Amino acid sequence: MPLLSVIQSLAVLLALNGASPIGPDPSPASPFARIDGDMLVPSRLYHGLGKPIPMVLSLRGTTEIPEDGFQLVLLDGEGRVLDSASGLEPGPLDLGREMPVTLDLERAARVQVIADGLPVGTPVVVEPLRGRRPVRTVRDTRPDGRTRYTRIFAFGDDLLDPTREADVKRLEAMRESPDWEEGEELVLSGFRTYVDRDVVMESDFGEIRIDLAPESAPNTAWNFRFLAEQGFYEDTLVHRVVHMDSSGRRFVIQGGDPSGTGDGGPGYDLPMEESDLPHDLGVISMARADHPDSAGSQWFICLSREGTARLDGQYCAFGWASRGAEPIARLADVEIGDASSGRPVHPPRIALMRLVPAEPLVPGIPRSSSRIDEWWVHPTSDAPPERRPR
Incomplete structure (x- = not known):
């Protein structure tokens, strides 16, 4: 049997038993430490551009492989499906290859394992590593009319409140100033992945x-x-x-x-x-x-x-x-x-x-x-007071 096939077979066996084929088990303090229910686990925390994003899919939290294999879905914070991969077997995988949209993320998303149409296991977070836009500030006065503070009024070229005329003029004046700072280009540097x-x-x-x-x-x-x-x-x-x-x-x-x-x-x-x-x-x-x-x-x-x-x-x-x-x-x-x-x-x-x-x-x-969306109030009883014998 070719050496590559032996390595792949060993990796699958390790994954089926819940062990990582890449190095020893992480310590409990590790951001990708395994616990029961972590079916998909990144092999490392950071990944450079153009490099694989290795993960291991295992049977933790379930007992058998679905007939059609496992599915992975890439979800944004609103629950929208950005990408998916189907027919997966337990073992090592490259997330960027299975779901190429991952490589173009503008903000963090999560990978969820699906088995027989149901979500199983803990999601994995995928964060693109990007810089930030300049924070534009101005000295202002709080509503009490006395306290001075530093107010953020824009990030980059975007005003927090475009209807605030004073801020519109302020940003225009800043753009015309020789001290105007455009800010660095928000370059993608890689990815951070963790359970x-x-x-x-x-x-x-x-x-x-x-x-x-x-x-x-x-x-x-x-x-x-x-x-x-x-x-x-x-x-x-x-x-x-x-x-x-x-x-x-x-x-x-x-x-x-x-x-x-x-x-x-x-x-x-x-x-x-x-x-x-x-x-x-x-x-x-x-x-x-x-x-x-x-x-x-x-x-x-x-x-x-x-x-x-x-x-x-x-x-x-x-x-x-x-x-x-x-x-x-x-x-x-x-x-x-x-x-x-x-x-x-x-x-x-x-x-x-x-x-x-x-x-x-x-x-x-x-x-x-x-998110909790109602203020908790102490429960009160509507029952009439208990009658006591005289």
């Missing part, structure tokens, strides 16, 4: 499950996942709670600072990403200082669309809570000791964060449909 994971926050009031959105903010979502996986958020506080803003609209709960002061972080700053995920109930976003590129580890969860819509474009939203409406409501309802800073009398604790397999994706269903 999709959700993040579970274990709070004093229960668990909150976060679905990450790399299709909206790939590096921010990856940073949060990495910090959560590596124990950065263990035993941290929800140090800021603003249940209602000055207009009586639910606002945010904030945590992610190991120092508990509101000024701490991971020791580095994240570049601001151009997220198109609207701030809404349950959406998680990155807190930061005044400079757009000053986020690091601090996060906040939105408590309403009405209160947080003004944060769109100014802060980087990167996921949403799919479970945990009650813990979020209870965290927002703690007693506040300092109204000016939102510091609770007894700041609630995040005991730890852990990664769990993301749910299989059903083609045609947007991922955001999993």
Whole structure:
């Protein structure tokens, strides 16, 4: 038997038994570590241009090969099918060869395994590695009429609010200036691939499950996942709670600072990403200082669309809570000791964060449909009070 055939046969046997034919099993901290249900696993995290995107398809989570083989579908965040491959057997494969559309992705997408018409196993995220457009800012005044801050008004040549006449004129003037920065061409440098994971926050009031959105903010979502996986958020506080803003609209709960002061972080700053995920109930976003590129580890969860819509474009939203409406409501309802800073009398604790397999994706269903969309209220009983004997 030719050597190549022997190698291919060995790879198939290893895949059928859930083992990777490429090197030893990854450690649990690895972004492509296998657990039951990970049917498709990338062989590495990063892939250069013009290089294969090797993955291994195995029988984890199922017991037999479908009569017509497995199918792979490439899905965007809205659940649209971008590409597909059918009749696949367990073993190694090159994703770029099986689904060429992968090589032309503009934003992150997910690969889902389909068996007998049903999605099975954890999706795999495929992120194109691209730069960002210049962030255009201006010094402005907040609605209180006193506080000055740096407002983002455009990314590249695109205004956040094209109806804002002052910003239209401002961008036109900047283009005519000799100091105008066009920005670097957004060159594709390669791909990052990993098995999709959700993040579970274990709070004093229960668990909150976060679905990450790399299709909206790939590096921010990856940073949060990495910090959560590596124990950065263990035993941290929800140090800021603003249940209602000055207009009586639910606002945010904030945590992610190991120092508990509101000024701490991971020791580095994240570049601001151009997220198109609207701030809404349950959406998680990155807190930061005044400079757009000053986020690091601090996060906040939105408590309403009405209160947080003004944060769109100014802060980087990167996921949403799919479970945990009650813990979020209870965290927002703690007693506040300092109204000016939102510091609770007894700041609630995040005991730890852990990664769990993301749910299989059903083609045609947007991922955001999993977001909690109703404010939790304490259940009340309509039953009449119990009669007691006299």
